[in-house]
Amino acid sequence: MKLAARVGQVTPSLTLAISAQAKAMKAEGIDVCSFSAGEPDFDTPDHIKAAAKKALDEGKTKYGPAAGDPQLRAAIAAKLQTENQLDYQAENTIVTNGGKHSLYNLMVALLDPGDEVIIPAPYWLSYPEMVKLAEGTPKIVDTTAENGYKLTPQQLRDACTPKTRLLVLNSPSNPTGMVYTPQELRAIAEVVVERDILVVSDEIYEKIIYDDAEQVSIGSLSPEIFARTIISNGFAKAYSMTGWRLGFLAGPLELIKAVSTLQSHSTSNVCTFAQYGAIAALEGSQDCVEEMRQAFAKRRTYILDRLKAIPGLTCPEPKGAFYVFPNISQTGMKSLDFCKALLDRENVATIPGIAFGADDCIRLSYATDLPTIEKGMDRLERFVRSHL
Numbered sequence: 001m002k003l004a005a006r007v008g009q010v011t012p013s014l015t016l017a018i019s020a021q022a023k024a025m026k027a028e029g030i031d032v033c034s035f036s037a038g039e040p041d042f043d044t045p046d047h048i049k050a051a052a053k054k055a056l057d058e059g060k061t062k063y064g065p066a067a068g069d070p071q072l073r074a075a076i077a078a079k080l081q082t083e084n085q086l087d088y089q090a091e092n093t094i095v096t097n098g099g100k101h102s103l104y105n106l107m108v109a110l111l112d113p114g115d116e117v118i119i120p121a122p123y124w125l126s127y128p129e130m131v132k133l134a135e136g137t138p139k140i141v142d143t144t145a146e147n148g149y150k151l152t153p154q155q156l157r158d159a160c161t162p163k164t165r166l167l168v169l170n171s172p173s174n175p176t177g178m179v180y181t182p183q184e185l186r187a188i189a190e191v192v193v194e195r196d197i198l199v200v201s202d203e204i205y206e207k208i209i210y211d212d213a214e215q216v217s218i219g220s221l222s223p224e225i226f227a228r229t230i231i232s233n234g235f236a237k238a239y240s241m242t243g244w245r246l247g248f249l250a251g252p253l254e255l256i257k258a259v260s261t262l263q264s265h266s267t268s269n270v271c272t273f274a275q276y277g278a279i280a281a282l283e284g285s286q287d288c289v290e291e292m293r294q295a296f297a298k299r300r301t302y303i304l305d306r307l308k309a310i311p312g313l314t315c316p317e318p319k320g321a322f323y324v325f326p327n328i329s330q331t332g333m334k335s336l337d338f339c340k341a342l343l344d345r346e347n348v349a350t351i352p353g354i355a356f357g358a359d360d361c362i363r364l365s366y367a368t369d370l371p372t373i374e375k376g377m378d379r380l381e382r383f384v385r386s387h388l
């Protein structure tokens with residue numbers, strides 16, 4: 001069948017494919033240690049589930065406004081005001097079917113054919129594909145381990161052309177776990193303002209940070225950068241609600257209205273009773289978030305200690321999210337061969353860095369229990385040592 005050219009340009013998600021292979025091996029009874037998860041391994045907190053169940057029982061099962069329940073939009077605006085120092089009203093926000101949907105809708109609402117979007121690599125694998133689906137042009141800028149996988153202001157300046165519309169920032173980052181410092185953000189913000197482009201700040205991992213890392217939203221740094229910022233966030237990672245499909249965008253009114261129009265002709269409102277779970281997540285106790293963060297912190301310490309002890313792997317210390325992104329080049333393998341061999345020989349599932357634009361690295365998620373991490377690291381260590 002002849003399909004549209006736009007789908008031919010995009011690659012199916014490699015992370016989902018490897019997770020699927022690992023799951024299939026597990027189903028066959030093979031003892032697989034999986035570091036491939038892109039989602040927290042905890043159940044959704046009970047009070048959030050209870051709120052959705054109550055809404056369901058109360059008949060909150062009908063169409064709602066395309067931009068989201070007014071109470072949820074108000075709660076999102078309040079959260080952005082108090083937690084992120086961003087002066088948004090409810091009308092500056094829109095509820096979407098997840099952070100992924102937020103970003104996709106943003107690209108479709110913003111880009112004309114040929115408009116350029118700067119994406120620092122390693123990047124979350126969906127960014128370039130979304131830009132292409134919206135007929136924009138992704139401009140990949142490679143960052144280095146020496147710079148902690150962070151874009152420098154000079155790199156940003158050099159990457160800007162008259163066609164540049166947007167910079168995609170993701171801090172804390174998937175896949176590297178790096179977190180920009182406030183000073184680094186300030187320097188990036190200056191270039192965004194100087195070049196008069198926009199920045200979308202994907203803050204989906206904002207709550208999952210460690211040690212001395214500080215979460216600052218780039219939009220809070222000055223009125224000039226605020227006017228050029230779009231916030232993308234959601235409930236999936238902080239509240240372990242990946243399957244609920246709940247995210248949001250916040251930004252200039254004109255843009256939010258355009259995204260609302262798009263949604264009104266494509267997805268309409270996000271599942272009505274699910275939105276009540278989101279309200280409970282924002283307005284209820286945040287203890288659940290901290291409990292999950294502490295569990296991640298323990299695993300992170302363990303996995304970093306183990307990685308440091310494996311000769312041949314190098315890795316800047318991640319400060320956020322639940323991923324480590326070691327460099328494997330000393331094994332002489334590229335990422336896909338490495339991950340395939342590791343899965344075949346040691347039953348350990350990881351994600352090849354090539355999926356994130358970094359073929360010398362692999363991504364390990366520690367969103368899994370400690371015993372699995374311990375066993376998996378034993379196997380990874382044996383595998384790497386046998387290849388040095």
Ligand SMILES: *Cc1c(COP(=O)(O)O)cnc(C)c1O
Nearest residue numbers: 098099100124174204234236247
């Ligand atoms: C998980 C993730 C998202 C959004 O996920 P949703 O499930 O669609 O809310 C967005 N950005 C990054 C970098 C992610 O890892």
